[in-house]
Structures are given as C-alpha cells and as structure tokens.
Amino acid sequence: MSHATLPDDREQHRKARKAGIASFIGTTIEWYDFYIYGLAAALVFGKVFFPSDMDPGLATLLSFVTLWSGFVARPLGGVIFGHLGDRIGRKTTLVITLVMMGVATMGIGLLPTYAQIGIWAPATLVLLRILQGIAVGGEWGGAILIASESAPKGKGILYAAFAQQGSPTGNLLATLAFFALSTLPTPDFMLWGWRIPFLLSALLVIVGMVIRLTLEESPDMQRLLREKKTAKLPIMEVLRKHWLVVLLGAGTLPVIHVTYFKSTFALSWATKTLGYSQGTFLSIIIIALVVQFISQPLGALLTSRIDMRKAVAIMVLPEFILMPAMFFAVETEVYWIAAVGMCLATIPHAMFYGAIGGILARAFPTRVRYSGLSLAYQLCSLAVGGATPVLAQWILNSTGSIVGVAIASAIYAVVSLACTLALLRITGHRASDLSTAERADAEQLGEPGPATDASPRQPAAGKLLGASPG
Template identity: 35%
Template structure:
C-alpha cells in the first residue's frame, strides 16, 4: 500500500496549488471578458451604438462588437499557444492576464458616442479585439496548469476546476452589473457602468502575482528537456493532429454557441418580452454559481463513465431544453425563470464544459497540446459563440419569436453529437477510455 500511496501524497499539495492558481486566475480573466457580454446586453447599445429605431438594432451593433472579440481569439490562440508550447505555460498565462486586465480597465475610461461620435465605438472595438487576443491564449493554459499536473484517474474532476473559474468570472461580472444597476438610471448611465471595468486593474495585480509564483507545468518541462522544437507550434499541431482539431471544434459548437444563447441573448430576449432586467441578471448569476459545482461533478463523472458519454448527455439535454427554456422566460415568474437558467446552464451546458478540459487534453500530445487545444477552442468560438447572440437577435428581430432561435440551438447540438461520435472510444494521448482504466496504478 505504501508503494502506491507515497507518490500521490507527495504530489497532492502541488496539484492543489495548481488547482487554486488556475481557478483564481481564470475567474479574474473571464470576469474581464464577460463584462463586455453583459454590458452589450445592458448598456453598450445605448451609449456606444445608438439607434433611433428599435432598441434591438443598437443591441445588435453591440453584439457585433462582441463577435469581433471572438474573431480575434484564434490569433491569441496562435500567439500564446506558441509561447506556451515553446517558452512555458506560466509565461503565456501572465501575459494573457495582463493584456486582458489593462484592456478591460481602459474600457471603463472610454468616452461615449454622445461625447466623441464614431470614435467611441471604434475605440471600444479595438479594446475588445485585445480582450479577444488575451482570451484566445487563456483557456488552454489555464486548463493545462491542472491537467498536466494531475494523474489520469482524477484528471476530469481536477481540470474541471479551471472551468469553475469561468463560471465564477461570469458570476462576478453579472453581480457587478446587478449591483451598479441598483443606482438611479441617470447615474448608472453617466458613470455607474464604468465601475465594474475599472475594478479590473486591481484584480490584475492579484492574478498576475498568483501566476508569477507558480512553477512550470510538469509535462511541459519533461517535453522541453527531451524533444527538440524547431517548427512553429501551431503548424506542428495542425500537421500532427488535424482530425483531433476538427473534432474538438465540433464539440465546441453546442457548448459554446448554446451557452451564449442561454447567457447573453437570453437577457435581450427577456427584456424584449417584458421580464425585469434585474431578475434576468440574477438568474444568470445564480445558474452560473450553481454551475461551479456541476462542472466539478460532471468532470468527476467523466472519470467514472467516460468523457464521451457525459459530453453526449449534455448535448442531448441542451437540445431538449431549446424550446422549454424560452417558454420558462415567457412565464415571467421568478422561480420558473431561475429554474430555466439552472437547467440550461448548470446541467446541460455544465455536462459538456465540465468534461471538456480532460477530453481535449487527451486528444493532443504534450509538445503541441497548448496550441492544438487553443486552435480548436478559439476557432470554434468564432462561429459558435461569437456569432450566436448576433444571429439569435437577428432572428428575434425578424420573426418576433423564440422558435427560430430554439431551432438554431438544436442545429448546433446535432453538429456536436456528430463530433462526439467521430471522437471514437479511445483518446489519443493521456488516459485511456474508462472501460480500459482498470489497473491498480490508475485507480489508486
């Protein structure tokens, strides 16, 4: 027994240190990124993209800026994936956090359209592009901090903590806007909306310090010492793992696109049908706070029954929830609205995103893992998540109904289910499928 216990006991404090660092760093970074999503639905359409007709037109313009940020994410994935694969995960993550924090704080200092005209939205979009570049390099590194420092039998549960940071970031951004919206509306529009953005500069110092103190990833250190690296990491990833990159992109479609329908567009839809904006923001915050626990649970479940099965169950659940979700918002009853968000975000989306870090980790070899994961994750984010609120708002504007949006969600789910089937039973690199993980070394 002692032979099997001593290694795990020696590693436990270090693994927990990476878990905490990834969780805190991700929460701060995604707080910054999600602020734009929340502000697009709440205030940016009025202050930076004014429209003289339907308020949905201004909101669509703000969501177009939201999509531009997503379009910049693959560039960030290429840049910081290469830095992470060649120079180290730690160095890449300190850079992404710094760029994100500074860009977000500057958004809080921008003049509005009424003050400087078209210069206001132009500056906002530039900063959103920088946010997108930083976000593009963040996710893969945050995941690898944990997954590359944990054993295969616990990788699903432990690496899901990195996704927990995303949920906490969304909670923080939603609650920040919920609190400042309690101000009188003239004060909120004049300066209150800026406060959540300016707070970012304080969070940057905390997050950068935590990440700077980390040791380098164990697997990265081993690969760097044993294998020469000459090519660009992204080119090597594309050459070595083209099929895995395509599959991972397909896995992202329902998870990412559906989540932004249920998180960002849902606020626009709720306001459109007369639901109180404060209730909607509260429902989002409650569902994402609960999601922290469900991500960990589904990551743990994927360690027991396999990544593919858990991921597929989440996708099917999202498809089944596509029509009922909007019906629950239409009910305009607090308990029903909050329950709808809990099911859609906490359970359906949670099953996919909680399983995703370990699922993706096991598709790629260590020497190009950061780049391979970043390329798949961020390219898919452009056409899945980046355009989802824009497309959904356009459908609502044209049809004045949630039904086309529900059909759109079901279409994304079908793409993801095809990707799950294409992934095959056996993962490429890392732990084997659950049915194969039976040796004492893997379960001790």
C-alpha cells in the first residue's frame, strides 16, 4: 500500500469507529427507554393502571398487552422512518427517533394512575407506548446502517455489532435502575419509585442528541444523494422487488425475542408465582445481561471469519436445549442454578443477535436498505416480540405449567435457523464477499473494482432480488 493512501485509510477507520460508537450510544438510550417499560409492565403496571379489584393474573396479562401495543406500532415506525432514511438520510432520521422516544418515555413517567383518572390511564399508557414503538421501529435500522455503511469493505457485520451492543447495554441500565429501586418500601416504589427510570430518560436523550448531531451521513447514502438515485417510494420498491427477502429476514429473528421469555415474562412468573423477591430475580437478570454484553460481539466475529451458514448453526442449535432448560432451572428456586441456567440460555441468542443486523443489512440495496431492514425487523417484532410475554402468560394461566412455555421457546429457534439458512442461500454466505445486493449497488452506481470480487458461484443480483437497472 502506498504512503499516499495511508492517511485516507486512517481517516476511513476513524469515521467508521465514530459512527460505530455513536450508534452504540444512541441505541443504548433507545433500548433503555423501551426495556424499562417491559420491566414496569411486569412489576407495576398491572396494579397501577388497572382496577385494584381485578384478578392479578388478568391484570398482568393486560399490562403485557399494553407492552405488545408498542410492538404493533413498530412496523409503522419502520415504514415512516425507513422512507425518510432512504430519502433524506440516516442521520436526520435518527435524531427524530431519539427525540420522539424521549418525549414518550417521560410522558409515561408523569402519567396519572387508574385511581386518579380511571380508564384514561391505561388508554394514555397505550398511546405513549405506541409512540415508543414508532420511534424504536425507525431507530434500529438506521443505527445498523450508519455503522455498517461507514465500515471498511468486508467489515460491515463487525461494525453493525456496535449498534447491536446497545440492546444489552440499555437492558442492563434499565434493570439496574429497577434493581436499585427495589430497596424502597413497596408502597413508595408503587407510588413514585417506578417513575424515576422513566424521568431519567430526559438526561440520556440530551447526551444522545449531542452525539448524533455531530455524526456524519454514511458514505453510501451520501453517494445516493449526490447522484440523485434515491427511491421515490422506498417501501413500494421493497414490497414489489424484495418481498421474499423481507419475509425471510423477518423469519430469521424470532430467536432474538426469547429475551422477553427470560426477562419480562420470567420476572413476572418468578416474583408472582415462584416466590423470588424482586431484587433477587433482577440480580439474576443483571448477571445474564452482563454475559450477553460479553458474548454478543463473538457472534459477529464468528460470522465474519467462517461460512455464515456454519456460524448460524453453531449459534442457534444450542438454544433448542438451553432455553427450555432455563425455565426448569428457574423453577428449582435455587439461586445459583437459576443464574447458571439463564446465563447459558443467553449466550446462543446473544451471539446470533450480534451478527444478524449486519447479515440483514447486506440483503438489501442501498436505495431501499433502511426500509427493507426496518420492515423485516419490525414485522417479526409485531408477530413475535410483543406477543412473547402475552403468549407465555396465557400458556401459564391456561395450563398452570411452564412446560408449554419451554416448548414455545424452542420453536422460536427452529424458525430462525431455517429462515436464516434460506436467506443466506439467496444473498451469499461469506462476509468477505459482496452480497448479491451489494454487487447490484456496485453496478448501478458505477463503482469500479469491488463488483468483481464476489464469488462466481453466487447468482446474479438482478435475477434474485429484482434489482432496478437504474
């Protein structure tokens, strides 16, 4: 490599690291806001926002339904902000989603209870949760792309993992906040203590705004804007030309939503049915989240080093056994057995989550990447994410046994493995090669060189993905 190119390489890596770190901090704040709702739904909302004489199991189920409303709204956020992200850029869109999430979260922290305003309390709670869902529906895809599109060639999956680290970090911060508040007397916690994590969001949003406003637009998006090749209606182009990739992309993701089995549902089940104290079980979740934070990047590293199909199988197959086993470990009510069970169950889906963002980003061409990526992720969130604690609570209420919940968690892994292997067959299975969508980009935007690097065994992008010729 010549001396003339070294400064350019260093500058590219500097910008890539900055984009990765900014994505990590932004997604941490967004997921913190999203996860504190799930914890509050498990611990508080059934008692605070529903009638006091309601059956506790039904009240908990209804609080999980309000949780689900945020997931129902996430595809709408994916469509709205996917359109904006593909039309005007990733950076501006991410600033809007951060502000929206912060406003909704603070609103929940200030919301009067059922005893104060009656039915308007749960109704307003659902409205604010929907706003959260719209915001996070647009956040995830943009954060993945601002990191992966700024990465050096062949490093997109690794840099996308920066954004993915925001999920366990935000979840950890949310759980630590409620863990600290668990020392309050129960009346104080129910009256005002639970509100503190929601109100703290204002400070986090200010930090996130400062960071995001200094961020540069991704190089891929800059090139599209400069050459005026953005899609007029990205969502329509995605649905018309890339619908199969969207469906397979959504199908890859159920296994990442088992986190709602082991956090939101398990927290409610363990504290209300098994007899764990709130602080005790939150400490188990905290340990598992630390394990997730450590193990998650290993998935991106593994996927970047070996055939992605083998990497996915290595990551997902253990979940068939470990996630069902976790429930029986928790059921022993022995602290160390429950903690070990939850940590072991966390590692497979954490590693998979670390890799899947970058895998999905490779599946769509730049001009509709934000829309396609967001739609795939949020369709799964609608069908699976928010429904997970509702499904688990319904199974428990109906059968009185955890066996059905354990079986459901294993099914999630089956679906994810099958769909991921099918997707990789279409898009390409080596991270070092350009995917079919990336090769289509190289041809359409007139980039020299990289388009010839892809493996000749991969089918033409235009035939598989219906890439537009111009």
